[in-house]
Structure formats: structure tokens, C-alpha cells
Amino acid sequence: MIDKQSPIPIYHQLEEKIKQLIETGELNPGDILPSEREYAEQFQISRMTVRQAINNLVNERFLYRIKGKGTFVMEHKMEQPLRELTSFTEDMKARGLQPSNRLIHFEILPASAELAEKLGIKEHGPVYEIKRIRLAEDIPMALERTYISANLVPGLTEDIVKDSLYAYVERVLQLKIKGGTQMIEASISNEEERGYLEIEEADPILLMQRISLLEDGRPFEVVKSSYRADRYKFIIDLQR
Amino acid sequence: MIDKQSPIPIYHQLEEKIKQLIETGELNPGDILPSEREYAEQFQISRMTVRQAINNLVNERFLYRIKGKGTFVMEHKMEQPLRELTSFTEDMKARGLQPSNRLIHFEILPASAELAEKLGIKEHGPVYEIKRIRLAEDIPMALERTYISANLVPGLTEDIVKDSLYAYVERVLQLKIKGGTQMIEASISNEEERGYLEIEEADPILLMQRISLLEDGRPFEVVKSSYRADRYKFIIDLQR
DNA sequence: AAAATATAGTTGTCTATACCAGATGAAATG
DNA sequence: CATTTCATCTGGTATAGACAACTATATTTT
Missing domain, CATH: 3.40.1410.10 (Chorismate lyase-like)
Known part of the structure; x- marks a missing residue:
């Protein structure tokens, strides 16, 4: 699932993977994600690398975090995926x-x-x-x-x-x-x-x-x- | 300038410091910032901490980075700092x-x-x-x-x-x-x-x-x- | 003189680790 | 039974170091 030898950065691979889980409905709005430590363990990568992926998705409003609780999928319906500066x-x-x-x-x-x-x-x-x-x-x-x-x-x-x-x-x-x-x-x-x-x-x-x-x-x-x-x-x- | 004992995170202190340099005109649009390693050395903090501060400012469109060259101040004048969802x-x-x-x-x-x-x-x-x-x-x-x-x-x-x-x-x-x-x-x-x-x-x-x-x-x-x-x-x- | 090569400086990616702080539920205590 | 304490989850902050990829400049080679 994650290819460490790939020229594509690991954090980016993980980003895409999580985005896909949301798009396919395997992760639904409000769902909690596996913890950062779980992801790190599962893919044998550093927790900081997991954080980099999740940081980007949080910035893009796909996910949000609550300290002490976990990371969750945004409720946002995404009828139009982030309409900003569209032609x-x-x-x-x-x-x-x-x-x-x-x-x-x-x-x-x-x-x-x-x-x-x-x-x-x-x-x-x-x-x-x-x-x-x-x-x-x-x-x-x-x-x-x-x-x-x-x-x-x-x-x-x-x-x-x-x-x-x-x-x-x-x-x-x-x-x-x-x-x-x-x-x-x-x-x-x-x-x-x-x-x-x-x-x-x-x-x-x-x-x-x-x-x-x-x-x-x-x-x-x-x-x-x-x-x-x-x-x-x-x-x-x-x-x- | 940076207080490691403060309850305010170091990266946040650095963010504010850089913002201030831009506001006071000590850093002008297009100027190059000291490199991440220089900041780390100067304040005796880790380069990753410097990166966290700069990451946030890049996300807020105060700075932009060019790989191999450095980090620069945005041209945008920021007359109104990010007008979005204002009352x-x-x-x-x-x-x-x-x-x-x-x-x-x-x-x-x-x-x-x-x-x-x-x-x-x-x-x-x-x-x-x-x-x-x-x-x-x-x-x-x-x-x-x-x-x-x-x-x-x-x-x-x-x-x-x-x-x-x-x-x-x-x-x-x-x-x-x-x-x-x-x-x-x-x-x-x-x-x-x-x-x-x-x-x-x-x-x-x-x-x-x-x-x-x-x-x-x-x-x-x-x-x-x-x-x-x-x-x-x-x-x-x-x-x- | 031009081209190739080395070198030093930059940001980009990644690791492994440590401790802090908020949330939660189970266990100990009153 | 209610309360407190504690252990253990979670994400948040911070460190030190390594190597890759890119840029610019200086040096060597052709």
C-alpha cells in the first residue's frame, strides 16, 4: 500500500490513500481515523511522517483533530470540492x-x-x-x-x-x-x-x-x- | 527573543517574530529570509521547529519557499490580513x-x-x-x-x-x-x-x-x- | 572560451525518540 | 454510591541527525 522506494514522498502517498478512503466511503464524515501511532506502526514509517500527511489534509479541510481524542473526517458534504477561484x-x-x-x-x-x-x-x-x-x-x-x-x-x-x-x-x-x-x-x-x-x-x-x-x-x-x-x-x- | 521556558510554543513565538519583521518593514516583500539552519543556530532550536513556524506562515501566504534557493516574503501587500468570514x-x-x-x-x-x-x-x-x-x-x-x-x-x-x-x-x-x-x-x-x-x-x-x-x-x-x-x-x- | 565537474548552500523528506497536555474509563478510595 | 486517582489512550511540541534534490558559484577540464 505504501512504497518506500517510490520517488513519490511517503507522506503524499498516505495523503492520497486517506483521501481515497473518504471518497470511496470507507471513511465517512464524522468517523475517527486510526491514530497516528497506529498508522506509523502499520506502514512501518515514522509518526512524524504520518503527521505530515495528516497536517496537509487538515489544512485542506478534509480532516480535523481534537487533542486527546483523535483525528476525524470533516462533515462537509463536498458537493463542490472547495470552490475557490474557479473559472x-x-x-x-x-x-x-x-x-x-x-x-x-x-x-x-x-x-x-x-x-x-x-x-x-x-x-x-x-x-x-x-x-x-x-x-x-x-x-x-x-x-x-x-x-x-x-x-x-x-x-x-x-x-x-x-x-x-x-x-x-x-x-x-x-x-x-x-x-x-x-x-x-x-x-x-x-x-x-x-x-x-x-x-x-x-x-x-x-x-x-x-x-x-x-x-x-x-x-x-x-x-x-x-x-x-x-x-x-x-x-x-x-x-x- | 525566544523564550524556551515560556508556555507559548517556540514555533509560535518564531511565527510572531517573523510576522512582526514583515509588519515593521525590516523584511520587505521579495526579501529572502535567513535560512532554516541559520534560525536554528541563532536561537539554539531544532531546524524542524523552525520549519514548523515557516510552514504555518507559508500556509497563511506570508512567505513562500523555493527549493534550493530559500524562503521569501510574499509580494502581496496584505492590506487586510486575509478577509474571510468576517463579521x-x-x-x-x-x-x-x-x-x-x-x-x-x-x-x-x-x-x-x-x-x-x-x-x-x-x-x-x-x-x-x-x-x-x-x-x-x-x-x-x-x-x-x-x-x-x-x-x-x-x-x-x-x-x-x-x-x-x-x-x-x-x-x-x-x-x-x-x-x-x-x-x-x-x-x-x-x-x-x-x-x-x-x-x-x-x-x-x-x-x-x-x-x-x-x-x-x-x-x-x-x-x-x-x-x-x-x-x-x-x-x-x-x-x- | 566553452563545457563539464565539483562544492557549498538551500529546502524537502524521513527517522527515532522524548516528553507534554487533553480525554477517558477503570480501579482505588472515601 | 459518589469521588478521586491512576493508567493509558489521543494529539502537540521539540530534538538531533541523515540524506535527497535543487540552485548557484567556483573550479577544472576540454
């Missing part, structure tokens, strides 16, 4: 809807003062502007404007944007996106939004702005989205 | 506004099917309903309805609610609130909301629903809030 595409799939895109605009323009500050570049520096309509089951859900520093992600083309931007950035450029800040507010629609989203003047919209960060904390992109309020709501998992 | 009160204070409450309703009623499901209790089971107006600088910002199972939090009174519900639950009942799920949508206001929030018929509102969970994953409360869209926006820190 529209992932989001819609999780809701069982067929997502699609319509690219309506792609150009390089000089950064406004606001954009430059948010992207951590100098004013008038080159940024891509990518406008897209996001659809679910061919119904327009949102108008999305993405801004990325052209110096940070050189060689971006319409084709790459049409394919998958995130995959290109992570695989080809070897940049890892790690998190960000999101702002959500409600507003009245403007004319551009009404046109693309096919809504009436009185209909409210949800405005979302996200600033995504790279692993080292540098800003990667600013995304401004306008969602149809009648068709969309944000769901966020919180932790503290 | 309205904390939220307003962080924005430099004076928050206040107006309790307008407090009773025990039988749970609807929807509430019962969200709170994990049986239908028609007793729940507190607490209605409050949330104000900032004496301007109404939100109408908030909180629902809590009366069996989970016995002995709740109007006075406790007026004081601090969270403090009562954590200190007196020894229950720890650990996270939850939040939903945000936009809508048109209804008459009750227009009355309390002093807005016009055409003004959109932000609807927020939060389900808070206890440490063991049991639902603790359902909060439904209606925010004035012209005065409020949600800011969320994301990570993945």
Missing part, C-alpha cells in the same frame, strides 16, 4: 451546465492608471484586453473583460485565448496562479451589457472584479465581469 | 467606518423545510429568528436575518444578541466556528427592505446568504442579508 468553465460544469465562450474583442492597449496600479506595471504599459461573452447552454450569462500585462505573458494570440488561457500560462510559461482578491457588487446595467446579455433596462447585474496573483504574489490578471443577476449567483467556500 | 462589525472597522446595530426582531419559531435542511435539524424544530439593521456611521447598510437552532445554542437572549453573539458562542458554549458557504446574488428590493434601508424602488440590492459551520462541520447558523448596492461591495480573498 467560469469549471463553475458551470460543476452546476451541470454546458459552458461556452464567444470571443468578441482582442487587442493590446496602454494601461490606464487604475489598471497599471492593479497589475503592478507602469501607466501606459502594454496590456491585452480580451472581451468575451460567457454562455451556459447557449444562453448569455456574463460579459467578461480580462486585462493582462503584455510583458508578463508575451506571445498571447487570439487562438490561445480561444483555447485555454490558463493552460497556456501554466504549461508553456511555467507560471503558477495561486490566488487573488475578488470584489462583488450589484449595479444597474449599461447599454453594452444590455446588448450582449439580452436584458432589460431595469434588470440589475452582478459586477465581479478579480485580481489573480502568481505564486510569488505578483499580479497576473484583472478580470471584470458583468453577470445576469437573474441567472447567476456566486457561491464561495469560506474558512478561517 | 459585518469587523468588516466595517477594517474600512474605517463606525459600525452599529439595531435589533428589530427576536423570536423562536418552527423551522421551515428550507431552514431545517440548511441547519441540519428536523422540520418545525425550534429556531431563533434575529432581525437586525446593520449601520455604518448611522447610515443603514443592510437588513440581516439570522437563524440558529435553539437546541444547539440554548439560553440565547435579546441581551446576548445585542452584545456579541459570536463571543457568547465561542466563550460560554465552547463552540468554535470554522467556516462556511456564502452565496451572493443581486436582486430588486422588496417593500420591507426599501423601508429599512431607505432606498427607491428601482435600486438593486445585494443578497447574501451564509451558512456557518462549526469545527466538526455541523451547521451553526444561516444568515440572510440584504445590502444596499450603492453603499456596499463584497471583498473576498481567494486561494487555491
Whole structure:
């Protein structure tokens, strides 16, 4: 079950093993796990190594510990496994809807003062502007404007944007996106939004702005989205 | 600097020390930290103890590590240190506004099917309903309805609610609130909301629903809030 | 000059051990 | 019978040491 010769770290093997036990239902929410010492004995590994595996799962909210009692499986239903910083595409799939895109605009323009500050570049520096309509089951859900520093992600083309931007950035450029800040507010629609989203003047919209960060904390992109309020709501998992 | 006799764990002392260095500007974003071995040598503690401190700060996104190079301070400015599941009160204070409450309703009623499901209790089971107006600088910002199972939090009174519900639950009942799920949508206001929030018929509102969970994953409360869209926006820190 | 190699420094993984502190139930005590 | 004590579970903290994997620099070889 645990291969000490494997190049995959032992603690990671154990993590995966425990995750699997939860997924297959052999461990149910609220169940107590074997003690750290039991695991260490069973697999002939050090208790500290067991702790490293369990620490990671506790940080990921799969397990929780109570001193003197034991380690337990989280009650959390995990309908959507930790919805945080999901893309529209992932989001819609999780809701069982067929997502699609319509690219309506792609150009390089000089950064406004606001954009430059948010992207951590100098004013008038080159940024891509990518406008897209996001659809679910061919119904327009949102108008999305993405801004990325052209110096940070050189060689971006319409084709790459049409394919998958995130995959290109992570695989080809070897940049890892790690998190960000999101702002959500409600507003009245403007004319551009009404046109693309096919809504009436009185209909409210949800405005979302996200600033995504790279692993080292540098800003990667600013995304401004306008969602149809009648068709969309944000769901966020919180932790503290 | 590090007190080995203190009841406060050494790794925690080191965490606080490093956080302080970042806050005071002695360590700046992008700076490299002394190596783990240097810290261990300097304070005459084990390298594993240093690692435990740094691990925690890496998990909290204060630091990041690069194998073979070192440990660095995150670029992220941390204007608000990890805003997640903050109360309205904390939220307003962080924005430099004076928050206040107006309790307008407090009773025990039988749970609807929807509430019962969200709170994990049986239908028609007793729940507190607490209605409050949330104000900032004496301007109404939100109408908030909180629902809590009366069996989970016995002995709740109007006075406790007026004081601090969270403090009562954590200190007196020894229950720890650990996270939850939040939903945000936009809508048109209804008459009750227009009355309390002093807005016009055409003004959109932000609807927020939060389900808070206890440490063991049991639902603790359902909060439904209606925010004035012209005065409020949600800011969320994301990570993945 | 360029390429390969050594070397020293970093974090990553892992071991074996020790003692502390909270929880629990059984046994001793009143 | 109720209470206290104790033994023994649990996770929490801490140590000292070892080797692997990765990075950067200096040195040697080609």
C-alpha cells in the first residue's frame, strides 16, 4: 500500500490513500481515523511522517483533530470540492451546465492608471484586453473583460485565448496562479451589457472584479465581469 | 527573543517574530529570509521547529519557499490580513467606518423545510429568528436575518444578541466556528427592505446568504442579508 | 572560451525518540 | 454510591541527525 522506494514522498502517498478512503466511503464524515501511532506502526514509517500527511489534509479541510481524542473526517458534504477561484468553465460544469465562450474583442492597449496600479506595471504599459461573452447552454450569462500585462505573458494570440488561457500560462510559461482578491457588487446595467446579455433596462447585474496573483504574489490578471443577476449567483467556500 | 521556558510554543513565538519583521518593514516583500539552519543556530532550536513556524506562515501566504534557493516574503501587500468570514462589525472597522446595530426582531419559531435542511435539524424544530439593521456611521447598510437552532445554542437572549453573539458562542458554549458557504446574488428590493434601508424602488440590492459551520462541520447558523448596492461591495480573498 | 565537474548552500523528506497536555474509563478510595 | 486517582489512550511540541534534490558559484577540464 505504501512504497518506500517510490520517488513519490511517503507522506503524499498516505495523503492520497486517506483521501481515497473518504471518497470511496470507507471513511465517512464524522468517523475517527486510526491514530497516528497506529498508522506509523502499520506502514512501518515514522509518526512524524504520518503527521505530515495528516497536517496537509487538515489544512485542506478534509480532516480535523481534537487533542486527546483523535483525528476525524470533516462533515462537509463536498458537493463542490472547495470552490475557490474557479473559472467560469469549471463553475458551470460543476452546476451541470454546458459552458461556452464567444470571443468578441482582442487587442493590446496602454494601461490606464487604475489598471497599471492593479497589475503592478507602469501607466501606459502594454496590456491585452480580451472581451468575451460567457454562455451556459447557449444562453448569455456574463460579459467578461480580462486585462493582462503584455510583458508578463508575451506571445498571447487570439487562438490561445480561444483555447485555454490558463493552460497556456501554466504549461508553456511555467507560471503558477495561486490566488487573488475578488470584489462583488450589484449595479444597474449599461447599454453594452444590455446588448450582449439580452436584458432589460431595469434588470440589475452582478459586477465581479478579480485580481489573480502568481505564486510569488505578483499580479497576473484583472478580470471584470458583468453577470445576469437573474441567472447567476456566486457561491464561495469560506474558512478561517 | 525566544523564550524556551515560556508556555507559548517556540514555533509560535518564531511565527510572531517573523510576522512582526514583515509588519515593521525590516523584511520587505521579495526579501529572502535567513535560512532554516541559520534560525536554528541563532536561537539554539531544532531546524524542524523552525520549519514548523515557516510552514504555518507559508500556509497563511506570508512567505513562500523555493527549493534550493530559500524562503521569501510574499509580494502581496496584505492590506487586510486575509478577509474571510468576517463579521459585518469587523468588516466595517477594517474600512474605517463606525459600525452599529439595531435589533428589530427576536423570536423562536418552527423551522421551515428550507431552514431545517440548511441547519441540519428536523422540520418545525425550534429556531431563533434575529432581525437586525446593520449601520455604518448611522447610515443603514443592510437588513440581516439570522437563524440558529435553539437546541444547539440554548439560553440565547435579546441581551446576548445585542452584545456579541459570536463571543457568547465561542466563550460560554465552547463552540468554535470554522467556516462556511456564502452565496451572493443581486436582486430588486422588496417593500420591507426599501423601508429599512431607505432606498427607491428601482435600486438593486445585494443578497447574501451564509451558512456557518462549526469545527466538526455541523451547521451553526444561516444568515440572510440584504445590502444596499450603492453603499456596499463584497471583498473576498481567494486561494487555491 | 566553452563545457563539464565539483562544492557549498538551500529546502524537502524521513527517522527515532522524548516528553507534554487533553480525554477517558477503570480501579482505588472515601 | 459518589469521588478521586491512576493508567493509558489521543494529539502537540521539540530534538538531533541523515540524506535527497535543487540552485548557484567556483573550479577544472576540454
